[in-house]
Amino acid sequence: MSVIAIDAGTTGVTAVVVSPQGTITARSYQEFTQHFPRPGWVEHAPEEIWQATLAATREVLAQVETGDITAIGITNQRETILLWDRETLGSPRRAIVWQDRRTAEVCTRMREAGHEKRVAQLTGLRLDPYFSGTKLAWLAEHEPHTWALVESGRYAVGTVDSYLIARMTRGTWHITDVSNASRTLLFDLEAGDWSSELCDLFGVPRDSLPDVVPSWGEVAVTDAASFCGLSVPVAGIAGDQQSALFGQTCFEEGDSKCTYGTGSFILTNTGTTVARSDAGLLSTAAWRSPDGVTTYALEGSIFVTGAAVQWLRDGLQIIGSAAETAGIAATVPDAGGVVFVPALTGLGAPHWDPHARGLIIGLTRGTTRAHLVRATLEAIAFEVRDVLETMPDLASLRVDGGAAANDLLCQIQADQVGVPVERPRVVETTALGAAFLAGLGTGVWNSVDDLRETWQLERSFEPRSDRQDSDRAYRRWQDAVERSKGWA
Structure with missing residues (x-):
């Protein structure tokens, strides 16, 4: 009665097996190449993502009894867009x-051209x-x-x-869930489906997009010949940040988490x-239940x-x-006056400046690598x-992701936000959330109350x-951020 979760992240693919007790009993990770063809451009080879998925899955299956696997959950880097031949x-x-x-x-x-207000109204994005x-x-x-083959129906579009899922099922299913769909600028958030108006605005054929399915439930079945000998239901899908929110059991209105990954995301x-x-x-959108009820989030x-x-x-x-x-x-003891603004791909929330670029300021002859490393944390x-300065006051902040294992970072974070930073025993809550969704969809867990336990x-x-x-340190940071804006 175990569940496999595939966490297809930005720098690699993690596969984990999760027991009914919510513990990770096996884990494998496979990194793949980051391609930077021009300044500001970032690309991944789809075949490398797929091969990393296969390798991580094979390795994790070698650690468990394959017959115990009842379902697969998938979570993924969001907003990354791929094209593939349907045949x-x-x-x-x-x-x-x-x-x-x-x-x-x-x-x-x-x-x-005046489109941003309408786009924001429909999508909740910018x-x-x-x-x-x-x-x-x-x-x-x-x-x-290339685009002509999208318009003709030969190429599928998706996250x-x-x-x-197309690769796992030998092309039988072309689906996504509401959390991924809501990050495309093509999805009407309140209507809960693809928007013809937005598809026309961005010039994307509606038929090229996947069907939107519930975030849990048996929505596809893997093809054994294509996917490591497994023929089991795909029963959970969520974008990585929504999956982490689910994995942190933030099921009540007002529950919040911060995931430290390639980027950081507060939901x-x-x-x-x-x-x-x-x-x-x-x-x-955070997730959608099989009965069609959508839960939302601020991010x-x-x-x-x-x-x-x-x-x-x-x-x-x-x-x-x-x-x-x-x-x-x-x-x-501190960063020695060094401030690092890691706007290496622009600034996201709350500044939203794609033209900002990374900045390191405050360097002196006495600056060492230790100062720069501390400035990075x-x-x-x-x-x-x-981000938290723009949100309602929190009583505490649940954290997860790889960097959450860094005690010094967690302490610095608590000092900065002024509330306790709570780290769970399982910090890989992104993968855990996908497993929870898949297990909820196949009866491994009967309710979110079971998951909460x-x-x-x-x-x-604790802040100290x-x-x-x-x-004072935060105000100096804000000054440096302003200096990084509009550079490119």
Whole structure:
């Protein structure tokens, strides 16, 4: 009665097996290549995502009894857009990743044409290169020969969840769930379906898009010959941040979480009401039950947090692994006046400036790599505070994701936001959420109350620094952010 969850993230694919007790009994991770063909462009090879999925799944299946697997849940990097041939399942080009900034000009043109207010009204989003619709409009304009095959029906369009399900089922199903659909700029949030008006605006054929299915329930079946010998239901689908909200058992209105991944994302459950924000937050769908009831959320999307640590490792090569950062940063009492604004792909919430670029300021002859590493951890905490400053006051903040294992980061975060930061025993709540959805859809768990009982606190980080010191550091951060804006 175990469930496999596939977490197809931005830098790699994680496969986990989750027991009925809500524990992870097996895990595998496969990284794939990040392609940067031009400054501001980010792409992934779809076949590499698929091969990483197969490799991670095979490895995790080798650790368990295959006959115990009852269902598969899928969670994925959102907004990344892929094309694939409906017959061969091959892709004509690399995926355009959510971090990609090439569509800034498309957004500017549409904004100047007066479309942003209507787009925001229908979608809860804004005109930004982050979202899928602008990427599709760019493809139609710049790659007309490829786009002609989308218009003819030969190529399917979808996000990573749709692509993986097509590959797992040998092309039998072309589906997505409401949480992924709501990130495309093509989905009417309150009507709960694709919008003909928006499809026309962005020039996307409605027939090229996947069917929108519930977030849990048996919505497809894997093909054993295509997918590691498994013929089991795909019974849970959610975009990664909504999946983490579910995995943190944030089922009540007002429940909030922050996931530290490639970026960081703060989500608050707003119940069955579409809540609107004037402060740069996004209205989004969280999940939809099999009986058609949609739960919504408010989201603050930060584009680069964990990716800044990855840049320290791969770009500057001043650390060997992300796990080293806490130890290195702890060798200095503070960042020595150094402030790092990791606007490496522009700024997300609450600033929304695609033209911002990364900035490191305050360097002196005495600056060391330890100061820069600590400034990076502080930047992550500052970015999260930027978003939380626009939200109602919280009693506590539940955190998850890879960087949540960093004790120093969690402490800095608690000091900055002034409330306890709560870390669960299982920090891979993105994968856990997909497993919960799949298990809920196949009877492994009977209700969300059963799921709530699986959540266990590992550690609570209490604010302990002087509030004036925290606020002073935050004001210096805000000054640096203003200096980073409009650079590109």
